[in-house]
Amino acid sequence: MRNLEILTFPDPRLRTKASIVEVFDDELRIMAENMLHTMYTANGIGLAATQVDFHKRLIVIDISENQDEPIFIVNPSFQILDETIEEYKEGCLSVPKFFEEIYRPKKIKLSYKDLDGNDKELIAEGVLSVCIQHEIDHLDGKLMVDYLSPLKRGRIKGKLLKSKTKPKQQIQQRSP
Numbered sequence: 001m002r003n004l005e006i007l008t009f010p011d012p013r014l015r016t017k018a019s020i021v022e023v024f025d026d027e028l029r030i031m032a033e034n035m036l037h038t039m040y041t042a043n044g045i046g047l048a049a050t051q052v053d054f055h056k057r058l059i060v061i062d063i064s065e066n067q068d069e070p071i072f073i074v075n076p077s078f079q080i081l082d083e084t085i086e087e088y089k090e091g092c093l094s095v096p097k098f099f100e101e102i103y104r105p106k107k108i109k110l111s112y113k114d115l116d117g118n119d120k121e122l123i124a125e126g127v128l129s130v131c132i133q134h135e136i137d138h139l140d141g142k143l144m145v146d147y148l149s150p151l152k153r154g155r156i157k158g159k160l161l162k163s164k165t166k167p168k169q170q171i172q173q174r175s176p
């Protein structure tokens with residue numbers, strides 16, 4: 001398995017809108033496996049294809065403690081089941097080292113396809129719901145920093161651009 005490069009904010013490629021997956025072939029499967037490997041290596045809980053510069057609607061998620069319950073999600077869409085807004089301190093592998101309070105609806109029903117093209121559904125709340133919504137945002141070219149004030153976003157952008165010239169520090173908390 002290959003470790004893929006994760007694009008970081010403000011890379012403009014993160015703004016690409018991913019296209020629908022129509023062919024469920026080995027290329028898709030290999031990409032999904034490489035994304036999972038990349039996510040585990042980076043100690044993340046979710047990764048969208050957009051983040052590795054592959055612009056198809058493909059997401060990998062694993063919120064388990066032991067990194068042994070991966071979910072492969074293709075062509076996702078969701079319906080809000082509980083509109084109560086919950087606050088969650090989110091991180092992102094494309095916005096390394098920043099954790100910000102983001103507000104999202106609490107409970108969702110996710111409809112998606114697996115890697116074989118079978119239709120699936122999943123009811124999610126808590127961290128799984130947050131993670132799914134965060135990753136679907138990536139597929140639409142949206143980042144968690146878009147929920148912040150322009151001032152805060154600008155500050156994060158400045159710090160990340162600066163840190164690109166410095167050696168990387170270990171990320172302490174697991175991020176989608």
Ligand code: NI
Nearest residue numbers: 092093094176
């Ligand atoms: Ni992210």
